[in-house]
Amino acid sequence: MPAQGFLHRLRRLLEPPRPLIHNPREPRDAPLGRWNLYVGGAGARTPGYINLDLLHAPGVDVVADVEQLPFPDNLFQRIECDAVLEHVRHPERAMREIERVLAPGGCAHVVVPFCHPLHEYPKDYHRFTPDALRLLAGGLRISAEGWRTGPTATMLVIVLEWIKLLLPWRAWRVLAHGVFGWLLFPLRYLDLILLRSPYAARIGNHYYVWFEKAQR
Numbered sequence: 751m752p753a754q755g756f757l758h759r760l761r762r763l764l765e766p767p768r769p770l771i772h773n774p775r776e777p778r779d780a781p782l783g784r785w786n787l788y789v790g791g792a793g794a795r796t797p798g799y800i801n802l803d804l805l806h807a808p809g810v811d812v813v814a815d816v817e818q819l820p821f822p823d824n825l826f827q828r829i830e831c832d833a834v835l836e837h838v839r840h841p842e843r844a845m846r847e848i849e850r851v852l853a854p855g856g857c858a859h860v861v862v863p864f865c866h867p868l869h870e871y872p873k874d875y876h877r878f879t880p881d882a883l884r885l886l887a888g889g890l891r892i893s894a895e896g897w898r899t900g901p902t903a904t905m906l907v908i909v910l911e912w913i914k915l916l917l918p919w920r921a922w923r924v925l926a927h928g929v930f931g932w933l934l935f936p937l938r939y940l941d942l943i944l945l946r947s948p949y950a951a952r953i954g955n956h957y958y959v960w961f962e963k964a965q966r
């Protein structure tokens with residue numbers, strides 16, 4: 751319907767930029783192999799990957815739990831697992847499954863929240879310090895790690911949630927999200943400086959680790 755299409759475009763135009771920026775020093779690319787796995791990519795386009803998610807949604811190729819992957823050992827050259835482990839009952843089991851299906855010489859890129867509001871997909875069980883994520887390495891080697899999003903991202907996502915808490919009606923919350931989102935988002939660039947500080951770890955937002963499986 752033309753009216754609905756117009757409203758959708760208007761909404762996208764008014765949607766404020768995200769209150770966070772990614773650390774430009776985070777390595778984002780590694781060569782893809784013949785088989786690559788994207789864990790928890792519902793609704794996202796993941797070209798080059800098999801998209802596995804607990805729930806069926808557009809773009810999902812395989813519906814399964816990352817704690818029990820329906821694949822043989824040593825298959826995937828590359829695995830992406832971004833903002834998923836906090837939704838998993840037993841992250842240790844999920845990581846052992848990732849280790850099992852990773853091919854020798856392959857790598858897994860895992861991102862987890864540390865200071866972040868509750869968000870249920872469909873549940874929200876955990877937050878991770880950098881040490882907690884490193885503990886999940888098992889037999890994998892850590893080749894790179896750091897903060898993806900920093901203290902200002904933490905502050906902005908929490909302030910936006912706090913403002914909405916004061917408003918009793920959904921329409922007001924949507925409006926506040928738009929207005930304050932636009933007003934506050936320029937602060938996100940402070941993280942380009944703050945992420946260089948060792949103290950960023952005290953209230954960092956999301957942490958990444960690249961894990962590698964040894965060649966046989």
Ligand SMILES: C[S@@+](CC[C@H](N)C(=O)[O-])C[C@H]1O[C@@H](n2cnc3c(N)ncnc32)[C@H](O)[C@@H]1O
Nearest residue numbers: 790792803804805815816832833834837838871
């Ligand atoms: C916060 S979203 C992350 C989406 C995407 N990776 C991103 O960064 O935008 C978490 C996703 O993990 C999926 N998920 C939750 N528990 C899972 C599980 N046990 N196994 C596989 N996927 C799971 C959810 O259905 C959801 O699509």
